[in-house]
Amino acid sequence: MIDFVVAQLLGFSSALYILVVDPITYVYLIPAVFLGIVFGALPGLTATLAVTILTGFFGNKFPLDQALIALIGSYVGAIYGGSYPSILLNIPGTAASAATSMDGYPLTKKGLGGEALGLTTTASFIGTLFGTFCLLIFVWLLLIVSKNIASPEKALLALFGILLSGTLMSQDLVIKGWISGLIGLAMAMVGLDPLLSEARYTFDWSYLLSGFQVVPVLMGAFAIPQIMDGMREAIKLMKVPHVGRIRPEAREVGRHMPTILRSGAIGTGVGALPGVGEDVAGWVSYGVGKSMSKEGDQFGKGSKDGLISAEAANNAAIGGALIPLLVLGIPGSPPAAALLGALKINNVIPGPTIDPALILHIVAILVLASLTMLLMGLLTAKIFIKILRIPQTVFLPVVMVLTTIGSFSVGGGINDLFLMIGVGLVAYAMNKMHYPIAPLVIGVILGGLFDETFRRSLLISDGDMTVFFSRPGAAILLTLNVLLVLSQIPAIKKMFAGLTDKFKRKVVK
Amino acid sequence: MRRSLLKLAAATAVAFTFGSAASAQEYPFRDITTAVVWGAGGGTDSINRMIMAEMEKHLPVGISVTNQTGGVAGSNGMVYVMNQPDDGYTLAGISESNVTAAVQGGWDKKFDFWHPFIVGGSPDLISVPADSPYNSLEDLVNAAKEAPGTIPAAASGSGSIHHLNLLAIENGADVKFKFVPYKGSAPGQEAAIAGEVALVVTSLAEQAPLIAGGQLKPLAMLTPDAVTFEGKEIPSAFSIYDGLDKYLPLKQAIGFAVHASASDEVKATLTAAFDKAIASDVVAEWAATNNYDVSGKSGDEASAIFSNLESNFAWTLWDLGAAEVDPSTLGIEKP
Numbered sequence A: 001m002i003d004f005v006v007a008q009l010l011g012f013s014s015a016l017y018i019l020v021v022d023p024i025t026y027v028y029l030i031p032a033v034f035l036g037i038v039f040g041a042l043p044g045l046t047a048t049l050a051v052t053i054l055t056g057f058f059g060n061k062f063p064l065d066q067a068l069i070a071l072i073g074s075y076v077g078a079i080y081g082g083s084y085p086s087i088l089l090n091i092p093g094t095a096a097s098a099a100t101s102m103d104g105y106p107l108t109k110k111g112l113g114g115e116a117l118g119l120t121t122t123a124s125f126i127g128t129l130f131g132t133f134c135l136l137i138f139v140w141l142l143l144i145v146s147k148n149i150a151s152p153e154k155a156l157l158a159l160f161g162i163l164l165s166g167t168l169m170s171q172d173l174v175i176k177g178w179i180s181g182l183i184g185l186a187m188a189m190v191g192l193d194p195l196l197s198e199a200r201y202t203f204d205w206s207y208l209l210s211g212f213q214v215v216p217v218l219m220g221a222f223a224i225p226q227i228m229d230g231m232r233e234a235i236k237l238m239k240v241p242h243v244g245r246i247r248p249e250a251r252e253v254g255r256h257m258p259t260i261l262r263s264g265a266i267g268t269g270v271g272a273l274p275g276v277g278e279d280v281a282g283w284v285s286y287g288v289g290k291s292m293s294k295e296g297d298q299f300g301k302g303s304k305d306g307l308i309s310a311e312a313a314n315n316a317a318i319g320g321a322l323i324p325l326l327v328l329g330i331p332g333s334p335p336a337a338a339l340l341g342a343l344k345i346n347n348v349i350p351g352p353t354i355d356p357a358l359i360l361h362i363v364a365i366l367v368l369a370s371l372t373m374l375l376m377g378l379l380t381a382k383i384f385i386k387i388l389r390i391p392q393t394v395f396l397p398v399v400m401v402l403t404t405i406g407s408f409s410v411g412g413g414i415n416d417l418f419l420m421i422g423v424g425l426v427a428y429a430m431n432k433m434h435y436p437i438a439p440l441v442i443g444v445i446l447g448g449l450f451d452e453t454f455r456r457s458l459l460i461s462d463g464d465m466t467v468f469f470s471r472p473g474a475a476i477l478l479t480l481n482v483l484l485v486l487s488q489i490p491a492i493k494k495m496f497a498g499l500t501d502k503f504k505r506k507v508v509k
Numbered sequence B: 001m002r003r004s005l006l007k008l009a010a011a012t013a014v015a016f017t018f019g020s021a022a023s024a025q026e027y028p029f030r031d032i033t034t035a036v037v038w039g040a041g042g043g044t045d046s047i048n049r050m051i052m053a054e055m056e057k058h059l060p061v062g063i064s065v066t067n068q069t070g071g072v073a074g075s076n077g078m079v080y081v082m083n084q085p086d087d088g089y090t091l092a093g094i095s096e097s098n099v100t101a102a103v104q105g106g107w108d109k110k111f112d113f114w115h116p117f118i119v120g121g122s123p124d125l126i127s128v129p130a131d132s133p134y135n136s137l138e139d140l141v142n143a144a145k146e147a148p149g150t151i152p153a154a155a156s157g158s159g160s161i162h163h164l165n166l167l168a169i170e171n172g173a174d175v176k177f178k179f180v181p182y183k184g185s186a187p188g189q190e191a192a193i194a195g196e197v198a199l200v201v202t203s204l205a206e207q208a209p210l211i212a213g214g215q216l217k218p219l220a221m222l223t224p225d226a227v228t229f230e231g232k233e234i235p236s237a238f239s240i241y242d243g244l245d246k247y248l249p250l251k252q253a254i255g256f257a258v259h260a261s262a263s264d265e266v267k268a269t270l271t272a273a274f275d276k277a278i279a280s281d282v283v284a285e286w287a288a289t290n291n292y293d294v295s296g297k298s299g300d301e302a303s304a305i306f307s308n309l310e311s312n313f314a315w316t317l318w319d320l321g322a323a324e325v326d327p328s329t330l331g332i333e334k335p
Helices: A003-022 A023-041 A047-057 A064-081 A083-089 A095-109 A114-140 A141-146 A149-169 A174-187 A206-210 A216-231 A248-257 A255-272 A278-294 A304-328 A334-345 A354-389 A392-408 A414-432 A438-462 A473-488 A492-506 B002-024 B042-057 B076-080 B096-100 B138-144 B161-173 B185-193 B204-211 B263-276 B281-289 B299-320
Strands: B030-038 B063-067 B090-092 B115-121 B124-129 B152-154 B178-180 B199-203 B216-221 B228-231 B233-235 B254-259 B293-298
Touching: A003 A114, A003 B124, A023 A047, A023 A064, A023 A083, A023 A354, A047 A114, A047 A216, A047 A334, A047 A392, A064 A114, A064 A304, A064 A334, A064 B178, A083 A095, A083 A114, A083 A354, A083 B063, A083 B124, A095 A278, A114 A248, A114 A255, A114 A354, A114 B002, A114 B254, A141 A206, A149 A174, A149 A438, A149 A473, A174 A438, A206 B161, A216 A334, A216 A392, A248 A255, A248 B096, A255 A278, A255 A304, A278 A304, A304 A334, A304 A354, A304 A473, A304 B076, A392 A414, A438 B076, A438 B178, A492 B002, A492 B030, B030 B042, B042 B063, B042 B090, B042 B115, B042 B254, B042 B263, B090 B115, B096 B115, B096 B299, B115 B263, B124 B138, B124 B185, B124 B204, B138 B216, B152 B185, B152 B228, B161 B199, B178 B228, B185 B204, B185 B216, B199 B204, B204 B216, B204 B228, B216 B233, B254 B263, B263 B293, B293 B299
Parallel strands: B030 B063, B030 B090, B152 B178, B152 B199
Antiparallel strands: B090 B254, B115 B254, B115 B293, B124 B199, B124 B216, B228 B233
16 A cells, blocks of 8 residues: 555656646646636636536547646636635635635625635645545555456446436436436437447438537537526626735644645545535535534634635545546546546546556646646736626627537537537526436446446346346445435435434434 | 629639649648548557658648547548548548448448558457466367357457458357457457456557556467567467468558549659658658558559458448448449
8 A cells, every 4th residue: 555655656756747847738737727717717607618618629639648738727727716706706606616605705895805815725726736635545446446347347337427426416306317317328329339330329310320429418518508597697797896915824824724634635525426526515515614613603704714614625626526537437526527528539438447647647737737726826816806807798608609619629510519509408408497417418428338338248248137246346336326226215215314313313412 | 692693703713713823833832731530649640640740851841630530430531531622732541440431321432532551550469368278379269169159359349450350260260259349459458358358359559568568468460470579479370270361461551541533743742752751760660669560552552452451341341230331332342
């Protein structure tokens, strides 16, 4: 174990060194982090959107190593950038920073806006590093699982990813998340089948032979509903208050260190749950902070501890979200789902068989991106704040154009745009009916893998279903899948609730 | 309406004048674009980037390499280049796998639409996991003869060059394996290492790091000559089973192509630059480090290779029931 940690740190150092000395890195990194912060700062534009749009742009046209710099840079920037309007205007820039506004805005009203921004920047930086470090170390899971992974395990893992994201992303009924995931799974069946090259559901239309492309689906699912919603209820922008000094004092940061680390740990943990992202991480950490912090009663009235609880956690969730993505191939958050799409169009299937060097590369990018974010946050925050004065009605159409170009540029022609709009309209309707859209995207991305590995398992076993429980890895995964579904059956749900209630009562006593 | 029509006519006339003026100039007078029909970082992509950089040195203009992926068997990229003028300014980066685009319904052209240039390819071989009980091709074949159709074999997707090589060894040695398709060579090789399949047929370039890392055990080359890899000899399957030469070798052919309808001048200029590039040390060195064999064939010779591959691939797919379009309707002859 210790050997592994040392080896990982050494590998990481060399990956970081290669990245730092290559001037190309900065060409991608600086604009990407900037763009990320802008997307995060503008209400209505999200981290998922930033990563999605860049996926369309870089897609398969640039080397993956370089494209990843841009994608991860924008991801880190956007999660952080959301804190600006939360703190200054009480409008969360992204869902991830909703908890930030609870204490950020009261601080601004007290005239401490600059200080709040500075602390947020530092907390986000340390949070990102915390999550990144966990990613670096937790990859050892990879070593354990990779030996036991063959087609049956891959199939069950893909199914688990779809079901779990459906379970966790649903706002009201879990079954809605599953329906969304299964629609995605069905969409993944279109095209030439992976084993026998038979055309399925193509209706003799050659465009459909290559199946639904990931990028247009991503754009349609994540960008279009966002733009439509934003245009419908364009938020009137308030006057941005004066902020004052932004750089925080070291002593102030030191005093809040325990909160930062605790929130980092919570953020990483929540981020690592498949399908649950930075937004939930922020809220959970804020809730835990409220009960653990000495100034818990001040939460919501302008507590710096509260601000930090939310902000360190949502940035730490990035590293957390990448753990299941890289180790198991299941994205830990919606932006990570977009990242999975980017990897997939470059023919990299993350999961147990991923190249370990790629993980080190990603970790190095994360570290460098968070450093860039810190510098930009402390030095140029005042410029970013001006961006808040751009009305959404001006900005959203620009985003629509970018989205369209991104979809088109993957190379599928005009049909990709029809697909994007079609998926977008369906996604908008689903959003309105509170069907989560991320499971659909995960279904499209993982569905192909499920289809291929499930049928290959049966091909090798001559149709014998026992392969799905005779192997130890498969048996565990199958149990998890079954438990996940059973836990939603009312009778069993009640039983579980009874058990946990008893447990809770015991703990309280 | 009439006015806009007039304008259109004028614009067209101007375009034609310029067009003819341009063609009067010697080829090439502006930069060339090569659209690789497979993804960035793959074999066809890296070979094209390497050879184009070398050819640039012998041409007065630059060559930029882009990727136009998607469709069936690279049909998106081929359709894209097909729709560009046949003036030699847009080339297609292609490989042997593109010959199935027509029978799989990706486009409706025979491969003689192209005037191909073959840089080379990596020879195929048959390997087993490092801990496999089979230590030679004979061991494996004997085991398969005792239990026909049960030993699982990976060889990339249905109708890939590696699948055809597997079929050829089955015919030549008169055995039957259980073919398990994978999307590409890498997943198939991973499956072999994980023990999901008992053997894998892919190219030496793709297997090299796994053989060097001791994870795969090479049994036999599917080419007439033995190969020395990392100081160890990998025997040729030809010396083990007679009659293999009836079916083999079926080799990768990676390179690029220009419209067959392009002018002779364009073809001659490209061929001259190609020949010089192929003869360079850079290409030889690249081929040696990456386990590729350099071909250097172009024009009629290369066309003959591709039409042989095309009829082999097309009819194999048709016989497997995996083709959308009957190869005879496309005028593809039986091998």
